[in-house]
Amino acid sequence: MAGPRFKNLRGQHSSGWLIFLMAITILSVTGCSLERVALKKAAGMLTAPSSGHVFSGDDDPELVAGALPFAIKFYESLLTSLPDHEGLRLRTGSLYIMYASAFIQGPADMTPATEVESRQALLARAKKLYLRGRDILLAGLEKKNPKLREELKARQFKKALAPFGLKDIDLLYWAAAGWVAAYSIDPFDLSIGLTLPEAAALMNRVLELAPDYSSGAVHNFYVLYYGSLPEALGGDENRARDHFKQAEKLCGDSDTSYLLSLATTVAVKNQNRQEFIDLLKRVLDFDPDKAPRNRLVNILNKRKAAWLLEHVDDFFLPPENTQRNSEHGEIRK
Secondary structure, eight states, rough: OOOOOOOOOOSSSHHHHHHHHHHHHHHHSSSSSTHHHHHHHHHHHHHHHSSSSTTTTTTTTTHHHHHHHHHHHHHHHHHHOOOTOHHHHHHHHHHHHHHHIIIIHHHHHHOOTTTTTHHHHHHHHHHHHHHHHHHHHHHHHHHTTHHHHHHTTTTTHHHHTTTOOGGGGHHHHHHHHHHHHHHHHHTTTTHHHHHHHHHHHHHHHHHHTTGGGGGGHHHHHHHHHHHHSSSSGTTHHHHHHHHHHHHHHHHHTTTHHHHHIIIIIHHHTTHHHHHHHHHHHHHHHHHHGSGGGHHHHHHHHHHHHHHHTTTTTTTTOOOOEEETTTTTTOOEE
């Protein structure tokens, strides 16, 4: 299962340098009675929904990959000083998950099979960051329901999630996404695998509150979830395809993630080579400039699709090229 898609990451555009200078000043202040006020001011500017899509709209993945670690730790340092700031908590937790998906698990998936140790090291790091992001977000949800994890573990899903509404939907979405992404790294980790119903419950609440959340993001999640899990753990091809259709309606002209999701799960599981190829070609044919706010994720998806097409034989049995002579038991080419 691929990680959650890299989208809806809002950065700061016109006010970037001002905020940077403000941050340097804030971090150098000690014992100042105005420090908390200044921190809240900076946090509000850094997490404003109206700020520009500096990261998600960028066309240079390497530039973003280099900048994100600093951004994440900066947000986290502010969160340490303002633990009740919901915007900072959401931004910090979701950035950990986005970074792990786009720039750690993604490269790991495309690491040559001969470099086993490098690949495993990257995947272990991605898993760790997915869980770190999830836990930061769950801590935010627990401020509204202190018994959240206890009730989720007891499978009291309705009771656990009843306190959460539309205001909490981003925290719910990203916590669930990081949770399931961590499992996808290591399906043999039963300590996570046995908790998957808890993660699904969070996303089910998102679906209840806003079926069209983030232009199809929740449906893309379910393509991955139902498409990759074995039936014993809740996998369901029909549900995966139903959510694929919903995602196509909502983001078919702006985001190619749902195409990759079906290709790498259901198509591979069914050994449907042609469907796999057709879906990946649709990703390659998409023009990232057609959807400026999602430019980064679509560029990364194109890279992944190109790699998958180059390595298609690694995922499918060789096409049948022989025909047995029924009379003589011979193999004819």
